[in-house]
Amino acid sequence: MTTNHAQPAIAVTGLRKAYGDHVVLDGLDLNVGRGTVYSLLGANGAGKTTTVKILSTLINADAGNARVAGYDLSGEPDAVRAAIGVTGQFSAVDNLLTGAENLRMMADLNHLGRTEGKRRVAELLDQFDLVDAAGKPASSYSGGMRRRLDLAMTLVGDPRVIFLDEPTTGLDPRSRRSMWQIVRGLVADGVTIFLTTQYLEEADELADRIGVLDHGSLVAEGTADELKRRIPGGHVRLRFADAHGLDAATRALGTLSAEDDALALRVPSDGSLRSLKALIDRLDERGIEVDELSVHTPDLDDVFLSLTGNPKHTRSENSQNEKVTTR
Template structure:
């Protein structure tokens, strides 16, 4: 088994940034393996956008060392710019140009040979299902079409690291899932994605690793599953159709929360295979038949609340549903 760690596409150590007397980033360390999705979460004002702006060379840090795709950002920012792409919170498309012209402008800025530029523009229009609207002004596009054009413009330069700062804000659920599929395709092709989002389900669905930023510091980092295990609240819900069985189960699992009206018993546990097997063994030994068993584990909303003291819903844009069911 190969245990060699993946090379870091993004590595930052001791990242600091202040605006006047307000400390925005206070010693942030980050490591993002190549070909993965890394999501940075945090309340409004936590410093997420500032971190993206620094890592993408838009503003300078007060202190810290940063390497992007092996390039030292302080010593060779042009080399960093050559391998990254940035899609910000707000669309960067030009309404005075057509969609195709926006892409061609990016090809020219990247100094692509004319034929190669045209091929790349045509391929991106096809990939993002924008070919029929290619010669229309983006002012006529839907929000989802504008975001797709914005991301397509980022991809003209064939970046190896892409910073996506809240890329699906304001999109309808169907368009957001289309963007998710595009992101997954990019990562499958070896691209590294640094994602900031206020939609916790988005991070849960896409990110290989997640970091939670609060008051300028990383307060937790790990996979979605690892973060969820950091907070209490997991339980197994047992439902019965016979009150006598509920009584018997309540005696076996003393101290568990019972609901006599719903005929359910909530047994504390994280729902992993070992604890679930132990619970079923106890039921078998007591000859108690359960009609329905459901495992409930904490979600990222619980993690957000536990670690920042604020529910994630307070951070969500009000025009968007707070949480959606994954499909």
């Protein structure tokens, strides 16, 4: 079967999975564009890993339809397997083998010829900065090196859709950012990434679209910015050089939240460009000088809490406050 590049990389309708009376997925619908990163967020037990297992043909769904890389999940499972790669929460690296040997094993499993296999192994060792460690046993690798090798093994067969299930769990911030750069490079080459993660900053950094899964159902979907705008609490902070500017802005903008001894006001805002432009135009029309303006929006932690009601599992490493301009 020839795949149609106009089709989505993953299309899911009404996916259901239950174990006895426990419903894990309850009519899940998904649509993932080709060459994008789609991140599925949810607490432990929300159904993220079950979704990955179904879409990667590891387990069967009870009901629903899905196409992955243009192939029907139930009718063409072998074609699906040939088109995808999976990197799970736990590394598939063989500690007794060297990095190069792990990759050569995957080349053999993908039925690459000797010449093609050698070329692919050399290419991936270079791409993942593992050339110097290629002859060392994987047991000696750091956590970041093992995850890079694990992903490199996934790529031996040149998959067009990759499922990354909690790919940076346990990595230090530097190694995590190294993995992010690798993911961005894969997407730039046209690969589709389906990412599950509990690092909310990771989804914010990488995902073109985000789905929030709660008790087996998709409760929200959109870009990170779209999801953040759904949550109340966003505002623009205006700071003035003197009390005269503060008083003028208060009269022009109405009753606002003032910050004691800070010569600053908080103006409720959804963070959109339209609302920001309207605020700036209003100040400019009255000749009010602003010393500093910053936009404060809810972060994905706030989104996660609001939509799922579950405790936070992580905090973003960086504040989501964005300084827009300073005069």
